[in-house]
Amino acid sequence: MQGINLIKSTAAAVISAILVGCSTNPLPLDPVIGDTGQALSEIAIKTDVTHYDLALEVIPNKKRLKGLSKTDFTILAPTRFVELKLDSRFTITAITSQDKPLNFKRNQGVITIDLGEQKAPGSVTSVSVAYEGQPHIAKNAPWDGGFVFSQTESGEPWIATAVQGEGCDLFWPCKDHFADKADSMRIRLTVPNGLSAVSNGVLQTITQLSDNKQQFDWLLSVPASDYNIAINIGPYTRIQTEYTSVNGATVPIEFWSLTQNEQKARELIDNDLRQQVTFFEKMLGPYPWGGEKLGFVETPHLGMEHQTVNAYGKKYVRDPNGYDWLLQHELAHEWFGNLMTHEKLNDAWLHEGFGFYMQPSYSLYKFGDAAYNHSMYKAYLGLKNCAPVVLEGQITSDQAFNSDIYGKGGWTLHTLRWLVGEDVFWQATRELLYGVNNTASLTYPIAPRYRNTDEFISIVNRLTGKDYQWFFDVYLKQAELPELEVTQTPHNITLSWNTASLKGNKFPMPIPVEINGESNTYYPKEGRINIAIQQGDHVVIDPQMKVLRYLPIIDKCSNEESKL
Structure with a gap:
């Protein structure tokens, strides 16, 4: 998720987002639903999700979803029940297993499903949930997430999801915990003709349906955190190219751009993305999902690290870094977060x-x-x-x-x-x-x-x-930065570390010191560094700022924390 570069929104934008949220989200988010990765319940811990199959129709003009989700579980401990989570604003029309209806209880967003009999460890069961309704609208995606219903400049629907903090249960029934990645997932998205529906994994087919609709069938064949599953809908152009990985494999590149931005997207691939992938592979290793795709999709929100289909909303504007920092940051998460x-x-x-x-x-x-x-x-x-x-x-x-x-x-x-x-x-x-x-x-x-x-x-x-x-x-593991205490006389400098949790020689951090332009690194002995100097010597401690420590150019604690 994006961090320090664009943490703070303007007051007007925040107020606007809140007002939009209030008008489109009559129900507040259930705290259980609005916070992903909570401790697993006694029921949830007894199962391992192996596969999801989500068929979802998105109706843009009504901001409405109609879905059927099948979850395959492997039973880890004896149980008669399985558990899924789904935002309580959705209506559940049926829960079945092998076309047989199942009894279930719903406590806000938590669905407890009775399998009808005790299941033994190692057994496999599947549960299907049919549901429909209007999803939670993001107030300030990606930081305050949910569905984003937007429009292009020409008025066409432009839709995305971003649910890192809230989780998958904002739009489909899932276990909602990053510690239980399904081995694979099929995602079938039905949208009006003229729009493309882009998701994780590899596009299998595009099927023309009745009523001026088409279905995009995606298959993700590698494990992914369920908050990484994303829906992106718009008048996209699919740009396809490839590169040769450090391991010799040919890796597909896909960038789904708004049609009017196709040339900008192609230039971003050639002038930035290829160089960035080369850097990551040189320093780290092969792009993790080369058997699927290296994917980006243009979104109405800033960005998010959705595995194999990273959201990109920076509008192709090169920044003072000399490269596209958003593209690079989200690409980094394919290793740090997804792998x-x-x-x-x-x-x-x-x-x-x-x-x-x-x-x-x-x-x-x-x-x-x-x-x-x-x-x-x-x-x-x-x-x-x-x-x-x-x-x-x-x-x-x-x-x-x-x-x-x-x-x-x-x-x-x-x-x-x-x-x-x-x-x-x-x-x-x-x-x-x-x-x-x-x-x-x-x-x-x-x-x-x-x-x-x-x-x-x-x-x-x-x-x-x-x-x-x-x-x-x-x-x-402590909030305070270490402080370097400096005592200087005409012929000596004494340095000692002061930390909140460690005292004296328990923090043996060396420190570079430059004297009259010559730099050396000094190591504490018994908690102190003593350096002989001559009167008039010019001394600079850690001139290249190699060591993280408190300096009076920042506050010791600034409580003006922005939501990320």
Whole structure:
């Protein structure tokens, strides 16, 4: 999801979004539905979703959906019941299994379905839900998500979904938890003629139906988090090309642009996307979903990392970075978020900190030190430091996606890269993603994996042969930045670290110091660094800002937190 670059909306835009939301969403979102990734219930934990089959008709002029969703479950523990979630504003017209009606109870958005008999572990069952109604309208997508019903400049319907914080249950019955990715999903979208319906995976067929409608049949054959499933409808042109991956495979590229923007989209592919993919594959490894597609679709909202069909709404405007930062950020999430998925919301910085940091890293790769330092300095000025990056306990999406998981997460990686060196940093990153370092020979399909912060720390410790727990405890698990206390006399400088959670020599962070233009790195001994100087020497501590620490150019804690 987009972070620090465009967090703040204007007051007028926010007020407008709220007013639109109030007028089109008479029912408030049930908190159970409006927050994805909550702890699984005793019923939900007994099942594993293996496949979804969603047939959905979108009726643009009525802002209405009519759907039939089939879910295949593998039973993990003895149970008579299965559980799905669906926004309570939808009417359920039937729930069946093998065409036989099932009894069910509905508590707001939670549907408890009685299978009629106890199911044994290892058995498989399928449940179909027929439903219809008007979906929740996003107030400010992608940050405050839901359905986006918009129009092109010529007045044609232009529709999208973005539900990272809220989850899949805003528009189809699902388990709604990133920790249970279905192995595959079929998505059949029916729309009026003249519109295209774009989703995840590979387009199988386009079928002409009666009543001036057509159906787009998509098949996603790799696991994906259910919040990544997306619907995009509009007067699109399908641009198809390809590239050769680092592993030798030919990977399809698809960009679905509004018809009038076809040339702009083609230029974006040739002038930006190809170079960005080359960078990612060089530093990380093969694009994860090369057996499906590398996909983007133009949307009426800013953007979102929908696996194989990333939303792009930046209007093809090149920014001061010298490349399209939105395209790059969403592409980064194909690795950080989609290939490697956080084990729980507490570890969301693994998505967003890495996703953010790949942008200045790309600036360094493409333009050099000045561009990299510019990006990092801007991010430093935006740090909040009011809550830990990695929070403890059960948390909500709103708590997880605070702005510091982007900028402070990225700055943690910046300092780690300097501390452990280029080779170790990028090897640790590749192992986090793929489980191996030598990634160039990996073939499709590439298996996704769940990761947590402690696993990344373990990888770093193993590769360095050192214990860096102190590093991650200070930067990720306390809110306050470490402070470097400086005492200077005409002939000596004494440096010592002050942190909220670690004292004295428990935070052995080295620091570069430049004296009269000559720079050296100094390591604490017994919690202090003593440097002999001559009277009149010009001293600059950490002139390249390699070490994340508090400087008086930012607040120690800024509570003006924007919703991400």
